[in-house]
Amino acid sequence: MSELIDQVAAALPEWLPTQRWFGGKDREITAVRPLASTTILEGDPLLVHLVVEVEQDDRSESYQLLIGRRDEQVPDVPASASIPGTDGLVYEASGDADLTCQLLDLIAGGESIGDLRFESEPGAELDTGLRGHPISSEQSNTSLVYGSQYILKLFRKLTPGTNKDLLLHRALREVGSEHMADPLGSISGRLGDDVVTFGMLQRFMPDAADGWVMATTSVRDFMADTSGLPPEELGGDFAGEAYRLGRAVADVHADLARALGTEEADATQLEQTVEAMLQRLDRVVGDVPDLAQHTDGLAAAFRAVSDVPTPITVQPVHGDLHLGQVLRTLQGWLLLDFEGEPAASSAERAALRSPLRDVAGMLRSFDYAAQQLLVGLPEDEEQSERAAAWADRNRSAFCDGYAKAAGHDPRDSAVLLRAFELDKAVYEVSYEHANRRDWLVVPLTSITRLMTEGS
Amino acid sequence: MSERNEHGQSHEDVAPDHALVGLEDTPHTGEAVEPDGTFVEPHSEDFAHAEQAPENPEWFKRAVFYEVLVRAFADSDGDGTGDLRGLADKLDYLEWLGVDCLWLPPFYASPLRDGGYDISDFRAVLPEFGTVDDFVHLLEEAHSRGIRVITDLVLNHTSDAHPWFQASRQDPDGPYGDFYVWSDDDSAYSDARIIFVDTESSNWTYDPVRGQFYWHRFFSHQPDLNFENPAVREAMLDVLRFWLEIGIDGFRLDAVPYLFEEEGTNCENLPRTHEYLKEVRATVDREFPGRVLLAEANQWPADVVEYFGDPEVGGDECHMAFHFPLMPRIFMAVRRESRFPISEILAQTPAIPDGTQWGIFLRNHDELTLEMVTDDERDYMYREYAKDPRMKANIGIRRRLAPLLENDRNQLELFTAMLLSLPGSPVLYYGDEIGMGDNIWLGDRDAVRTPMQWSPDRNAGFSRSDPGRVYLPPIMDPTYGYEAINVEAQQGSDASLLNWTRRMIAVRREHPAFAEGEFVDLGGSNPSVLAYERIWRRPDGELDVVLCINNLSRFPQPVELNLGEHQGRVPVELTGRVRFPRIGELPYLLTLPGHGFYWFQLVESDDDGERRSMA
Structure with a gap:
């Protein structure tokens, strides 16, 4: 033996x-x-x-x-x-x-x-x-x-x-x-x-299909359409599902808060968060020169978090939420895999996080779903705009659903949400740079867009 | 001398049958009045009775229904309007197609202000369709081919031209004074919704003759019968008996949820309504076993199952009920390329009693019914299927199947395959088997009621009358016109939609699993693929398992199905008998073309895949 x-x-x-x-x-x-x-x-x-x-x-x-x-x-x-x-x-x-x-x-x-x-x-x-x-x-x-x-x-x-x-x-x-x-x-x-x-x-x-497949089915339908109609006018519209998904995520956050309690993060903890985001940015900019043009804007977005009034409510969250972590069953949406980011240390995984982290993760995922068909293709402005229109519609619907169930709209916490989303995108840049260079365009496009919108 | 009303008429001035049109030469209600004021009504003994179709008390569970408008199918006398004899002449075609039962919307005497659902005499046929004797002839001819016939019966209301209503408004103290729901004001039952929101502003209408308001759930010319009155309940049972004695195979009971009213409720699905339906059913079972009652209750499945009655005794109200919400969701699922709209509504559909069956359909003579979808979904359906505002009517969409699907043969086949394999007895709408089009420029609901297209000849072979006399012009556009789309041409082409539909009906007939098998949704990770099993235990104890896989997407799709339970069995494709690879322990991989579907029978691997119907 x-x-x-x-x-x-x-x-x-x-x-x-x-x-x-x-x-x-x-x-x-x-x-x-x-x-x-x-x-x-x-x-x-x-x-x-x-x-x-x-x-x-x-x-x-x-x-x-x-x-x-x-x-x-x-x-x-x-x-x-x-x-x-x-x-x-x-x-x-x-x-x-x-x-x-x-x-x-x-x-x-x-x-x-x-x-x-x-x-x-x-x-x-x-x-x-x-x-x-x-x-x-x-x-x-x-x-x-x-x-x-x-x-x-x-x-x-x-x-x-x-x-x-x-x-x-x-x-x-x-x-x-x-x-x-x-x-x-x-x-x-x-x-x-x-x-x-x-x-x-x-x-x-056994009756379930995962959110990524559901969303990309809609994207596939939308991108193949030649009528030029917006997503809400077409058969494969996903906004209803995105809305219900937003509600489900808000419900889970409320359930986790009820079961395990919440805490207040003070200015010091907020500063640590800002510091962590800046450090990640530094690291990634070093590896990926394409990101350099956005360094100042990204850093400003992260630093803006320091001015967010404290305390901020933190609690156990999913930690690695994206469309691949949710399942559509006949009864509605389920969340899977509450382990947190696979690459994170166990201390990071155990730390209390703002629920906005999960919201940001899902918003990033809608961008990925919208753009995945464009990966590896020559740049096509019209198609990129259509992808952005699909993402916008579903990101909004998701936030609407979240707001409906939570009683507060995540978009009202604009500074935090934007910083978390950009932080996630920076992480994606590093991941795609290391693993799938073709896909680097996805987070970079999003960062460009978020920077433009934010300025 | 009786008191004069404001129209200057006295009760004696007006015969109770004065509002009936064209029935002078034929037996009808109210042609004579007994000394006590009750009407002489026609009796079934006045007519011949048709031989019955072969006995089979549960025939409706496996039947393929075909809704046919008498007016629209075939004109035997050249007056431009289809009639009962014309329909009888076309029974060979329907037998060839594989139809088991005809559903005829109302053919009773009527002022036709609501497509015949405004019945002015339950015991007379609309003169332009023929006579009761012609109906007996139709029944004889149909039954001799093993085809059954059911028709609509409106229990809830009559036309205001019905002699009962005429008597009721003129003589409140007479035998019909209490046949309708009268009130001094319009305040009662205010919680009941108004169904025809486009045309009606209240469920009460003032009648100047009687000086009271009468209750109506539908149009104001359709007063509701007062089912609180035992004489009404008995009179309606007698109407059923009249047609059942003549030989009809059953009724689709129109607007059943509304029979009774009760203050403080929405006046739908009330317990007393169910009580009365049980009485109707008991009467049918006792006096006419094997005849069926089909409920038209446009309600959610959980409410509709109430109309089947007590599951303990296999159901003691209606034998069948239409599954309304399924249909719009089939359309929605294909447009969304997602099985969830269908899977969800079927998961929310409760089990039904042993002795009952759903009726399912893709299209019928009414609009694509949108009452049973949520507001969200309704907006969606409008956007998707009614890009031209004229296509909206009430809260539905009036298109035929082929134009709804942009005449896409793959989608037509996919939709038909689902209709024939989802749980319930399928109801085809006349003309859809050849992919007929519609004419949205015709008024009201006539867009989908144009003449059946038999041939490229004059009037589509429907009538030999002058084209100007035809009740509605046949479709003449280049895509759907009768020169392109007609029965004659399609019968001659093996690849036609008609011949394809006929073959699929034949395959369905070979496997009772399609009709009576348990429905098991297989789910799966590809949301664009709807896969389900229909599992039926044959009389010899063996299982007949049919597997149906539908690609709701316009793009090719792979699907991995968990068929572990059937390990060792072999899928045999049902239209060509091709054997597919044996099912193993791991998920079974299939690929489907855009809007493709498969029907398989899962046979034991040592079985050579012979047909295994043997009901």
Whole structure:
């Protein structure tokens, strides 16, 4: 057993960077150390839960893996799951439905194995014997869907303490929020001296479509139209959905405030926020020369926040809200993934944020949805204007819906909202510069527009 | 000598049937009066009775209905107006098409101020359509082809020309004095909405003859009957008996939510209304088993299901009801390229009792009904489908299916495929099977009531009369005119919309799952694709599973369907019997062309995909 673990650990520095969910692709892996292993299924096939510490120079992060080994039958998993350099068939087993069916049954049974605790949430009645299949759209985690009923999210990068996603879902359930998928169970254990959440089981919504797909369907229809009519005159108008989405987001903010309380941020904290935004700007301008022309304007927009009257109400928020994080179900909109920005540190993720951060995130997302069809095409002013018209209409509708439910209009906090949106756009510039140069035009266009509007 | 009213008429001056037009030579209500003041009315014994169609108490659950306007279908006597004999002459065509039941809007005696829904004698046929004997002939001919016939019956009100109303206004103390809802002022039932907002300002109208106000939920020339009066309730049951004895297969009960009034309510869907419908149903079941009642209740599904009655006994009010909100949402879903408008309304539709069925439609003789959409959605529909203001009427849009869809064959097929596969018995509107157009320059609702286009001959083959005599000009524009669009040409072309529609009706008939199967919305991550299963347990215990996948977008779409439950089965495409790859554990990937659709049967993999209907 320990021999297997050692072999796997030795193979991981090569293998980890090939996995989509691995968050440390920017640097060489200097060492991988097994922290804990738990055998979930003995014999052949074998299933081991493994936690490793990945060291990349001075950075060290913990990751969760499911290791499978088969002697007889070849598992039905993609080749990329197989871990080379090991004896026999050893592979990352989250895609092996024969093995992962154990996880749901263990949660339903409330079992413990070693330090691993499988628990269902109070009142949850779970069907067992279902097989789980990974969904393909996941980025930083791995989620398994069991029989169209449940979804088990396995957190890949581990942070000590109960996961924020689980905490916020539980809090929302406590206050009866209508805009989230019920949490049904969890897998937890230990990471050194701390508790850690390995997985969260939720109700799966087979009738749902995500907000990005919904919005881009409308954009597709609008951009293909040759009549030149504005978005409100065309069949695919999305404003009704954007409005309802705004209401849902405001409801969730109210639910989170009710469940977990709010705090007041004073001038010092506000100054820290300004400082953080300016620092990010500095960093990104250094990397992306295209941004330089906007430096002064951006800095002024961030500094203007210092003059916003304090205190400002802050509270737990979603933290990484965009159209891909919301689901349209037959009953309305749901919010998903309350983990916060994947790249943020756990301290940043845990910090209380202004709900305007989420609003800003969604506004940015409408811009992305509007412009995505133009990426990689020669510049076409007319099409750009049409994209902007679509974005304007839906950004307004979203804010209208938010204002209706919240009782206050986010656009009334113009200085903060604008700064948060620009800060997000600066982050996007850095992300697109590093990952998708084609897309750099999207945040840059938005920044140009916001700067023009603001001046 | 009775007292004179302000028009200088006395009760004795005016025969109760004076307002009936053209019925002098035919039996009609009020032609004679009994000594106690009650009218002699025609009895079914005065006429021949048609042989019944083959017995099958639940025939309506699987039937394909065809709404046909007698006036518009075929003219047998050359007077320019379609008639019952003309319709009977075209039954071979309807049998060929695959129609199971005709729905005829009212053909009763009427001053025709509301398309015949203003009935002036329930027991006489509108003279230009023929006679009761002609109707018996139609029934005979239809039944011999296995086609049933239902018609509208307006329970709620009559025309003000009806002898009952004439007697009621003139003689408040006579046998008909209490047949209508009279009041000294117009203040009662003020919570009831006004339905025809364009033409009516109140639900009360003053009658100078009687010197009182009468209640009407629709036009002021359509006084509401007083269902509080037991004599009215019995008189309307007798009207039903009259036609059922002659052999009709059922009624579409028009405007049922409004029968009773009650202060402090909106006077819709009241418990007493349901009570009366139960009485009607019990009478039909007892005296005429196998005949159906179809409710026209333009209400939300949750309210409409009340008209099916008690689910414990399989329903004890109407056998069928129209699902009104579904139709505008089908249009909306395709324009938005999103399944949600359809999926949502079906998710909000409660289960219905065992012995009942929805009626669903894309278009009918009225406007595209927008009563059952929210204000938001109504604005949207106006923008989308009524770019010309003349296309608006009341709160609907008067277009036919083909022009609504810009004559796009792919969309016509997609819409028809959904009509034939969504839960409920489909109701086709005459002419839509060949893609007929409309004429929005005709007044009122006539845009969609032009003559059926049979051939490129004079008057579209509808009538041999002088073209100037035809009740409405046939469509003559280059796209939809009868020279381009007609039955004769389309029957001769295998690729025509008509032949395509006929084949789809035939496929539907082979699989009772389409009619009676449980509806399961498959959802899925692509919002532009509406996919659902219809699952029906065959008498031998095996499952007949039909899978319908519709691309609501004009662009090609991929879809991954979770068909895990059917692992190992093979989808067999129903129009060409082509076998698709076996369903495995992982999501099933399909691609659809713009506005494309598939109908599959999911067969066991060792099954060779033979037809598995065997009802």
